[in-house]
Amino acid sequence: xxxxxxxxxxxxxxxxxxxxxxxxxxxxxxxxxxxxxxxxxxxxxxxxxxxxxxxxxxxxxxxxxxxxxxxxxxxxxxxxxxxxxxxxxxxxxxxxxxxxxxxxxxxxxxxxxxxxxxxxxxxxxxxxxxxxxxxxxxxxxxxxxxxxxxxxxxxxxxxxxxxxxxxxxxxxxxxxxxxxxxxxxxxxxxx
Numbered sequence: 258x259x260x261x262x263x264x265x266x267x268x269x270x271x272x273x274x275x276x277x278x279x280x281x282x283x284x285x286x287x288x289x290x291x292x293x294x295x296x297x298x299x300x301x302x303x304x305x306x307x308x309x310x311x312x313x314x315x316x317x318x319x320x321x322x323x324x325x326x327x328x329x330x331x332x333x334x335x336x337x338x339x340x341x342x343x344x345x346x347x348x349x350x351x352x353x354x355x356x357x358x359x360x361x362x363x364x365x366x367x368x369x370x371x372x373x374x375x376x377x378x379x380x381x382x383x384x385x386x387x388x389x390x391x392x393x394x395x396x397x398x399x400x401x402x403x404x405x406x407x408x409x410x411x412x413x414x415x416x417x418x419x420x421x422x423x424x425x426x427x428x429x430x431x432x433x434x435x436x437x438x439x440x441x442x443x444x445x446x447x448x
């Protein structure tokens with residue numbers, strides 16, 4: 258595959274071009290300073306994605322944190338009743354204390370009231386399911402983190418004034434028989 262400088266400048270076929278740096282290097286000398294910065298950022302992304310030792314890289318650490326958080330979330334979903342699990346999320350697990358974020362104060366109170374049952378359920382899952390063996394929970398702390406739902410703005414239908422409807426009908430008559438005239442007539446009739 259031949260690397261085109263246009264592709265490099267706009268980020269197309271980045272991975273293939275970056276892995277063939279010898280072939281693409283001559284093209285980078287002819288690009289503008291803005292495009293050079295784009296190419297430099299593409300090379301940084303390539304070095305992050307193609308890092309040989311992923312465990313020592315920053316991306317590897319983030320991936321490991323994400324996987325452990327997803328495991329905790331699955332652990333909470335398996336032990337918690339469905340309604341509570343839909344209205345809460347896992348925060349973290351520190352020193353055996355599982356932090357739960359409830360979406361409302363009512364859900365937080367319900368989790369606090371059923372905390373003993375949830376703890377026994379979590380410990381039972383920890384002992385029986387091999388994937389959850391590292392999730393050692395001895396306490397649950399609940400915090401309220403309200404999720405705001407933005408108001409949906411319903412657009413108000415716009416109405417034509419009588420004068421505008423008359424003007425549209427007059428214009429449709431002046432145009433004669435045409436697709437525009439029929440559209441104008443239908444628009445004027447909707448008022």
